[in-house]
Amino acid sequence: MAATVRRKRFRWRDVEGYLFIAPHIVGFLAFMLLPIVSSMYLSLNAWDMMSPPRFIGLRNFQQLLYADRLFWQVLGNTVYYVVLSVPPSVVLPLLLAVLLNQQVRGVSIYRAALFMPVVTSALAVGLAWAWLYDGQFGLFNYVLSLVGIKGPSWLSDPDLAMPAVVAVGVWQGLGYNMVIYLAGLQGIGQHLYEAATIDGAGRLRQFMHITVPLLTPSTFFTLVMGVIGSFQSFGLIYIMTNGGPLNSTNVYVYYLWQTAFGSSRMGYAAAMAWILAVIIFIITAIQFRLARTWVHYQ
């Protein structure tokens, strides 16, 4: 049978489909793809924003990896930030979600209260916490003084500054991850708990053997997003410490911003951005690979 090729007739319905997704496609092209491609091009150039980019090949990358001492310190600080912030950002919201999944009075008020920091700007959060941390007038040191302890200078001690900032970041993100877990908890069938109760399992055992395994998709999500978000932390550092003292809180994106806008080295900053993108990509790929061994989908 001879194949007949029929020319597809123009149909409005098809156009409508494209029109519906057009805003997103335009947004994606203009605000995602174009900047991505531009930054890749810029990473191979020297560009101070004031004159046309000058192609220098891989020199930016070479300099970053082999000649920029601060780059490695900043990368180390960022890994430290990730290691400090991700575990509590995964575990604490889980515990809170389990607590707030109970049928108690005013539970929605608690949920809303815990979600409030998520919708509060980093500026407000950073300023408020900087006051709480204040060595002389801050609430924390006041409370410590009540029990006879002289509180430290939280944000000006190079050893304490990073943990102090991380604590604020974790606190701010609690509500978001808690909502993720709450949604996951609502999806776990009650019959599983009932069966476990009949089999004599206590609350802790039910939590460890039903709740935690069945929440692994949510845990995986919070873990992946937590790692990505922590690598990109900026706002709180900018507000609370400006990367100091002694560069102890100078993290990757803060240094990138300083390089781009403080020193007008856009090409160098673009190269930094691409190195960060590769790091995040590799870590995320590893997470997805390992997820097969511990994430259980019902």
Add this chain to the structure above:
Amino acid sequence: MATRNLSRREAIRLAMLGVAGTAIAACAPAPTPAPPPTKAPAPAAPAPTQAPAAAPKPAAAPTATPAPAPATPTPAPAKPTAAAKPATAPKIKIEYLGYVDDLHKEAWSVFEKANPNIELEKSVVVGGWLDILAKISSRLAAGNPPDLISVPTYGQYITWGRKGLLLQLDDYVKADKEFGTEAIPKKVLDGYRVDTKLYGIPKDYVAWGLFYNVDLFQKAGIKPPDDTWTWKDVVEKGAILKKEAGEKTVFSYLTPMGQGNAEGWLWQNGGPGFFDREKPNVDWQTPTINHPKNVEALQWLADTVLKYKLAPGPEALKTEASTPRMLTGRLSMWPGTTINTVELLKNEDKLNWMVTHLPLAYQGGPRATMTWTSGAAIVAKTKYKDECFAFLKSMSIGEGVVVLGRSGFSIPAGVKQVGAFLSDKMKRHGGQVFLDASQKYDIVQNDRLGPHHVQLLNTAITPNMEAIFLGRKAVADAVKEMQAGMEEIVRKPED
């Protein structure tokens, strides 16, 4: 008339078409606004490279207004200031981007009153100098620059000048009768030169002095500091003046710790500082922080905090800044700038204070002061060059800068305006020393570090200076790292 209900699909289709049409219309270029009708035709202002012969009319001539420039310049009436036009004319809007505070607004209002045809639109940048410079850079890069910008003497300002993004002002200054050659001290004005060309005009500068709490000195039975004091006196008398009392400790000194503060002490000790600015045509390629005299001076500064414990360290200062310590009588003496006098003058009833010369490093040593300065520049693309120049005049050798001087905040850049700084109150407290410092000291330099200023501070200098005063690094080690870090930054090819 027959009517038909639209189906949902048709309604959506029409709506989409409407939105698409509106979007296309919105993307169309805006019509070019007509030039202000009152704008007198004038010769175009010179390009940065133009020879002096092509100098524009001085801004003192109201006719020398910008842009559409055919025909003959119209003779203009002599008016309050250069760019002033009849009040009935529509206002010209000049956008200023940079440092904004109430005191400066008050100073600018003087210019606005004298030039009722000009509306100064102040674009505020939240943050410090780094944020201001970043914002200006972005606006310049985007091709959407303001007319006027705040400028320091370093960093991106140098790049903007070299790239021709700022209006070269030499011809304007030469052509202006009021400016002449001595309206602003040469050293201050030269700070704004980029490769010998002038792109900015300073509005003011500060100088340093040693403030002291008269009552605390009297109580301790110590003769107040004077121009014979040396660093040795600071340590000896400071030991007597310090009163240990936990959080209420009365410190006897306040050690300058950052580059912009501490470098003057390196000069006092005979060191060249971070770069040898005293050399003609400093190239910003040869850091000199590892000079033995610098190391010695930094060691002395560190000792005042860590060894003699005369001054609060960086952690203590983070907890409680210096001003409340001064105002509550918990600092006996403290080096400071004219900026400190604003708060002190406001609180005269609370604190019996005086200011004198900074102590010398050693008898016969050089007298030196750091002078921070900031000014303004005109963006080359502006349509209102002469109006902008009139603003620069007001804020350097005009009535505008007098407002700043009168407040005690800073010393006006204009030689004739300097007197405004020395109010009766200021005189009573010994404020003459600031003028002496800026005019008579052996070394008077500002804090600029050349085109890599911000990068040098962020990566090589500030972390090491912090480490010194936190006691985390020996001075010699920190200096070694600063020198290496600075060399790495200034010598690598531009990228």
